[in-house]
Amino acid sequence: MAKVHPTAIVSKKAQLDDVEIGPYAIVDEDVKLGNGTKVMAYAYIASGTTIGRDCEVHMGAVLGHIPQHLEFKGAKSYLKIGDRNIFREYSTVHRGLKENSYTIIGDDNFFMGFSHVAHDCQIGNKVVICNGALVAGHVIIEDKAFVSGNAGIHQFVKIGTLVMIGGLARAIKDVPPYMLVDGDSEVCSLNLVGLKRSDINEKAKAQIKDAYKLLYRSNLNVSQALDAIKKIGDLTQEVRHIIEFIKSSERGICKHRKTTL
Numbered sequence: 671m672a673k674v675h676p677t678a679i680v681s682k683k684a685q686l687d688d689v690e691i692g693p694y695a696i697v698d699e700d701v702k703l704g705n706g707t708k709v710m711a712y713a714y715i716a717s718g719t720t721i722g723r724d725c726e727v728h729m730g731a732v733l734g735h736i737p738q739h740l741e742f743k744g745a746k747s748y749l750k751i752g753d754r755n756i757f758r759e760y761s762t763v764h765r766g767l768k769e770n771s772y773t774i775i776g777d778d779n780f781f782m783g784f785s786h787v788a789h790d791c792q793i794g795n796k797v798v799i800c801n802g803a804l805v806a807g808h809v810i811i812e813d814k815a816f817v818s819g820n821a822g823i824h825q826f827v828k829i830g831t832l833v834m835i836g837g838l839a840r841a842i843k844d845v846p847p848y849m850l851v852d853g854d855s856e857v858c859s860l861n862l863v864g865l866k867r868s869d870i871n872e873k874a875k876a877q878i879k880d881a882y883k884l885l886y887r888s889n890l891n892v893s894q895a896l897d898a899i900k901k902i903g904d905l906t907q908e909v910r911h912i913i914e915f916i917k918s919s920e921r922g923i924c925k926h927r928k929t930t931l
Contacts, residue, residue: 692729701734704753718746718765722753722777730760737767737789739807745769752777752795759783766790767807776813785817788825800837812847816864830915831908832868834861844919846885847912848878856927857886874906881909885916886926892916 672686675693680686683699691697692710698717706724709715713727719734727733734749736742747766754777757763761781766772767789776795781787785799788806794813799805803817806825811817815829818837823829830847842855850861860882865875880902885895896913899905905913916923 718748721751726756731757732762749773751775763787764789843924858927874908877909
């Protein structure tokens, strides 16, 4: 049985399971909310939004509103959100741009206050997007990535697994898995803290370090580095993922930070 505050505005066409809707929250028609989800005061859940189980939508958050795009002409589009996601105060996630398009959020993600995810993005699982971070349209963020405060990600960029984007940094090129990006779209090292805290085995960690050195700390170009990485031997799935990620990149990957002596 849904618990709806008397000041909330909830469409009779919304599908509510065992959820809580707080004061002055708005839930449009064609919205589905899963069991255990809480929508807090003044939050707005727009038409076309599906939210899974045990999510938290905090005060003033806006989910599924129309894209911030001049070409949007009222297309019926959608936002699909998985389970156990947290959307903190005034975070925003917009639905797809074109007819029947989707913005997709996986499971166990954390969107901090005033963060923004634009239309047609795909966010994986266990991703953290910190306060004020801006994720432009059509961005893909793979599992366990961490986007620090006030960072900006350019449209169509792909962020790999367990990447960390530093505070105030921007990413205008694809970021290969397990890397740390700082400043103006520069890879400065591996995400060593993320690797240490992960459940990745020691063999894979050693291969990831070798791959990083060949890719960013040698005099090889990207193609030559990939050929060298393939010769490491008995490649783990993590390193195979690095190779496939780079091979499939359409924007190219971030360069390494230049150091001065």
